[in-house]
Amino acid sequence: MKPFRIILGLFCLLVAIWLVLPTLVIIPMSFNEKKSLAFPPSGFTWHWYENFFTNPDWSSSFFNSLRVAAIVAVTATIVGTLAALGLSRMKHAGAGILRAILITPMVVPGVVLAIGIYAVYLNYQLVGTTLGFVIAHTMLAVPFVLIAVSASLEVFDVRLETAAASLGANRLTTFRTITLPLILPGILSGLLFAFVTSFDEIIVALFITSPYLKTLPVQIYTSITRDADPTVTAVGTIIFLATSLIITGGLIIGSQRRR
Amino acid sequence: MTTSKTRERGAAIDIRNATKRYGSFTALDDVSLHIKPGEFMTLLGPSGSGKTTTLNVVAGFTDLTSGELSVGGESILGVPAHKRNIGVVFQHYALFPHMTVGKNVAYPLTLRGIEKGEREKRVRRALDMVKMADFAHRYPSELSGGQQQRVALARAIVFDPPLLLMDEPLGALDKKLREWLQLEIKRIHRELGTTFVYVTHDQEEALVLSDRIAVFNQGRIEQVGTGRELYDEPATLFVGKFIGESTTLRGNAETSGGETSLTVAGQRIVASNKLANGAKPVILLRPEKLSLAPGNKPQADSQNSLTGNISEAIYLGSGSKYQVTLRDGSVAIVRAPLEAQQFAIGDEVDLRWHISDCKLLADDERADLTLT
Numbered sequence: 001m002k003p004f005r006i007i008l009g010l011f012c013l014l015v016a017i018w019l020v021l022p023t024l025v026i027i028p029m030s031f032n033e034k035k036s037l038a039f040p041p042s043g044f045t046w047h048w049y050e051n052f053f054t055n056p057d058w059s060s061s062f063f064n065s066l067r068v069a070a071i072v073a074v075t076a077t078i079v080g081t082l083a084a085l086g087l088s089r090m091k092h093a094g095a096g097i098l099r100a101i102l103i104t105p106m107v108v109p110g111v112v113l114a115i116g117i118y119a120v121y122l123n124y125q126l127v128g129t130t131l132g133f134v135i136a137h138t139m140l141a142v143p144f145v146l147i148a149v150s151a152s153l154e155v156f157d158v159r160l161e162t163a164a165a166s167l168g169a170n171r172l173t174t175f176r177t178i179t180l181p182l183i184l185p186g187i188l189s190g191l192l193f194a195f196v197t198s199f200d201e202i203i204v205a206l207f208i209t210s211p212y213l214k215t216l217p218v219q220i221y222t223s224i225t226r227d228a229d230p231t232v233t234a235v236g237t238i239i240f241l242a243t244s245l246i247i248t249g250g251l252i253i254g255s256q257r258r259r
Numbered sequence: 260m261t262t263s264k265t266r267e268r269g270a271a272i273d274i275r276n277a278t279k280r281y282g283s284f285t286a287l288d289d290v291s292l293h294i295k296p297g298e299f300m301t302l303l304g305p306s307g308s309g310k311t312t313t314l315n316v317v318a319g320f321t322d323l324t325s326g327e328l329s330v331g332g333e334s335i336l337g338v339p340a341h342k343r344n345i346g347v348v349f350q351h352y353a354l355f356p357h358m359t360v361g362k363n364v365a366y367p368l369t370l371r372g373i374e375k376g377e378r379e380k381r382v383r384r385a386l387d388m389v390k391m392a393d394f395a396h397r398y399p400s401e402l403s404g405g406q407q408q409r410v411a412l413a414r415a416i417v418f419d420p421p422l423l424l425m426d427e428p429l430g431a432l433d434k435k436l437r438e439w440l441q442l443e444i445k446r447i448h449r450e451l452g453t454t455f456v457y458v459t460h461d462q463e464e465a466l467v468l469s470d471r472i473a474v475f476n477q478g479r480i481e482q483v484g485t486g487r488e489l490y491d492e493p494a495t496l497f498v499g500k501f502i503g504e505s506t507t508l509r510g511n512a513e514t515s516g517g518e519t520s521l522t523v524a525g526q527r528i529v530a531s532n533k534l535a536n537g538a539k540p541v542i543l544l545r546p547e548k549l550s551l552a553p554g555n556k557p558q559a560d561s562q563n564s565l566t567g568n569i570s571e572a573i574y575l576g577s578g579s580k581y582q583v584t585l586r587d588g589s590v591a592i593v594r595a596p597l598e599a600q601q602f603a604i605g606d607e608v609d610l611r612w613h614i615s616d617c618k619l620l621a622d623d624e625r626a627d628l629t630l631t
Binding site for chain 1: 319320341342347351356414418
């Protein structure tokens, strides 16, 4: 029994290292003095961080991504939440089919979607526009919101709405005071997923980008294919720390809400 | 608020020819029921008998296919649930898990725009009434089932509804707690003077609580009356069997004059009345009306007698309960006081009762099918 547990523990550690190491490697590399992506790094410098904040190529693409992701988080959360609510109340067999259709953007290969979107956008002059990015990314993010909110609704006791009605609450008040607070964890995690989906989306972005509107992943990709600029490791580190903070914060808030 | 003033708060309910169909299934079949202001009315019946459907119709959760429904003299058909101002207590408590006990109880008052000071006063009064005032800051998940249901009751009465509906509120609780809460509910009913409509499948609970009981079976009301009326004078075999314990006897029937005689397992027994419409009669006997005597002793003329053997003898503390298997295989239930002669399993006995204690009813197959 005991040696088996030790072996199991070691194996788990190995898997954990294997999953996390590629991400952690970029942190020491972002302080590399040499202008190369060589590993292991040598020396120490803040230069690449400085470059990220001062070079307009980097900062503008960063703010583009932030803007698009923020809008997408809101739109996808609204659309996905409404869809989840509607589907949860549909007793019809069609609910399953509708749900499957809404999930497709998650399943269909990104390249296929990207080609389709590109073709349509060329026609309607949406290439390289914020609106174009928001529409495409919302479509990609809705399934994540739908799944997260549906999971919340699964454990939500619909009979509470009946109780609220008996106490004098109309539909809208019931939703605002009972349903919404109780499915909020699902909505918030959907919002987070939607934001991240848009923020690190690269495939569709590569197709519909233009020199005037580049998102951060596109900038990283072009930079690394053109001149192996170590700034990408600084960007990677910043994004890694930021997302870790957001997720940790989300977990803490989530655990405090549960009573 | 004085007692006499709250007395007037109870609303009358009038249900007329209510029918509810789900496709080909008829949940309510031409049900009419009048409930007096301030009355404690229990809707009693097995599951699927239409009692909960009736409650849901009054609460506004279900629409009628046809029929009329009024509360306090005004028709409320088509009025949505949230505008009916009727308190409802559910079997599953339905407390809002994200609100404290105090917030839960304040919820209907907040919706009605009652200002904070008055709101707090009324929440405290309602919680006092169900003896939960010390728990105002707890969350529902921190309470036991019985405590949650008391909070749910406080929430349903805090806005002074003229009518309170309860759907098997004690169904999920254990026996001791249930009996205690029954008395609490009775007390609260007395103090409030509100009309209570209570749904249960437990006939003992119905007897403990109610002013009157409406017995439901297969979407219809079989009989409405006080517990005593239902027990002593059941209108149908179903009611007779559903309320309390009973023995039923069947046999070849003959009527002569005002009497009916039945031949049960070769022995003739007499009832002092007859059925009006010539239906097949069944005799219903209550266990405390029956007595036992050692086999083949002579009996009085005013008594019926059937021979059988004791097949089960149970000591109950306050007396004994016997099962007597008769010659035709049917089983009679007898309750004997402690001072009566005691018997053991296998003893041959005469089962005796006064002729006037025979309750003659029309036979009805549905009465057997729906019993659990």
